[in-house]
Amino acid sequence: MHEAIKNFIRPHYQGMDGYVSAGMETGKDESLVFMNANEGHYVLPELQGYNFYPEPQPLKLIELMADAYGVETSQIVATRGADESLGLLTKIFCEPHKDAIVISEPAFGMYAVNADSAPVKTYDVPLIKSDDGFAIDKTGIIAKAQSDDVKLVYICSPNNPTAGSFPHSNILEIVKAVDGHAVVVLDEAYAEFSQQGSLSGELQNCPNLIILRTLSKAYALAGVRMGATLCDDSDFIDLMKSKVLDTYPLPRPAIEAALIALAPANRAQIKQNIQSCLAERDRLKEFFEISELVTKVYSTDANFMLIEVVDVKAIWQHCYDNGFVLRDFSHKPETANCLRISPATAELNDKFMEVFKAYKLA
Ligand SMILES: Cc1ncc(COP(=O)(O)O)c(C=O)c1O
Incomplete structure (x- = not known):
């Protein structure tokens, strides 16, 4: 394993044996009768197939994800949403009561929640706010990552909740500068919507970089719970699969839905859906830009936007009602x-805009 990753993995993972499930020992050749995994053979006819545990990492799914994300199959592990991976990465790299992560507020809440539950410390190097929006504090993050307890640096681009992206050049500068000090987790949950696209093409040049992707946003499959963790180092991916993931992490119905979403035949439709979503985002953005209730519309590179309003609680309630x-x-x-x-x-x-417009200023 590359030192840029290996040196930050909690030591007990290096020696530990992972669990080898019944399915992992034999595979699932359908001509065989499986009596090795305590599965049920009396199953409702309409649920036939669901009586058997799923493949832990179905090859077809991994191939389609690798194709969609521009990596090799050995560089990808599928998880129950990007969320599951966030928890696993904290577990792999951060020693409870000792280590720390770096985030940049306003940030996606789960980074700090996972740190709190480990528990490990969270250092905040806030985004720099200006009239142009939110920028990443390169120098601040690089300085903080020198601290011995820092193991993970989280960067989210496009960022939730601010919606804007950070230039790839800034992200790469951070990744390279902290190499040897910390691992960077780049959360690209919204990359398909971004003008910049993904940084997965840079993985081979960045051994300390881990990228998270998800089917929840661009594929509109939040209910399926399917995400992917990408890393150049296939030994690290193997460690995740064999020692950290649950035994059968991906439910069969989720696998089936993901195979449909990622199928080459549906690629054009998914692209079209992303464009439709962006067109609607832009229509709403233009509406907000001329609304007297809105004092600022932040720039967005994702499928959502952040707006500043005159009377936040009352407007929220008015919309809810x-x-x-x-x-x-x-x-x-x-x-x-x-x-x-x-x-x-x-x-x-259209209906939402009518409702929003109908709010009366006091
Ligand atoms: C930045 C970011 N990362 C990760 C997630 C979680 O994604 P998933 O649904 O794949 O768990 C979200 C969900 O909103 C998110 O905004």
Whole structure:
């Protein structure tokens, strides 16, 4: 394994034996009768097949993901959403009561929640806020990562909840500067919507980089719980599969849905759906830009946007009372008075705009 990763893995993972499940020993040749895994053979006819444990990492799924994300099959592990991977990475790299992670607020909440539950420390190097939006504090992150307890640096681009991206050149500068000090987890949950696309093509030049992807956003499959972790180092991917993941992590129905979503025959439709979503995002953005209730619309490179409004609690309530649920981010100081909105379909967005417009200023 590359030192840029290996040196940060908690020592007990190096020596530990992983669990070898019955399915892993033999595979699932359908001509055989499997009596080795305590599975049930009396099953409702309409649920035939679900009586057997799924393949831990189905080859077809991994091939389709590798194709979609531009990596080799050996550089990818599928997880129950990107969320599962966030927890696993904390477990792999951070020694409870000792180590730390770096995040940049406003950040996706699960980074700190996973750190708190380990528990490990969270250092915040906040995004730099200006009239142009939120920028990443390169120097601050690089300086913080020198600290001996820091094992993981989280960067999310496009960032949730601010919606903008950070230039790839800035991210790569951080990744290279912290090599030998920490592993960078680049959360690309929204990369398919981004003008910049993904940094997965740089994995081979960045041994300390791990990238997270998901089917929840661009593929509109949040209910399926399917994500992917990418790393150049196939030994690290093997470690995740053999020692860290649950035995049969991916439910059969989730695998089936993911195979449909990623099938080459559906690629054009998925692309079209992304474009439709972006068109609706832009339509809402233009609407907000001329609304007297909105004091700022932040730039977006994702399928959602952050807006600052005149009376955040009352507007949120007004929308809710009329059937539209937005996310209130006013509890965080950097996003005081802010709401986060992801567009629905054109027809629903029309109705939403009518509702929003109908709010009466006091
Ligand atoms: C930045 C970011 N990362 C990860 C996730 C979780 O993704 P998943 O649904 O794949 O668990 C989300 C979900 O909103 C997110 O916004």
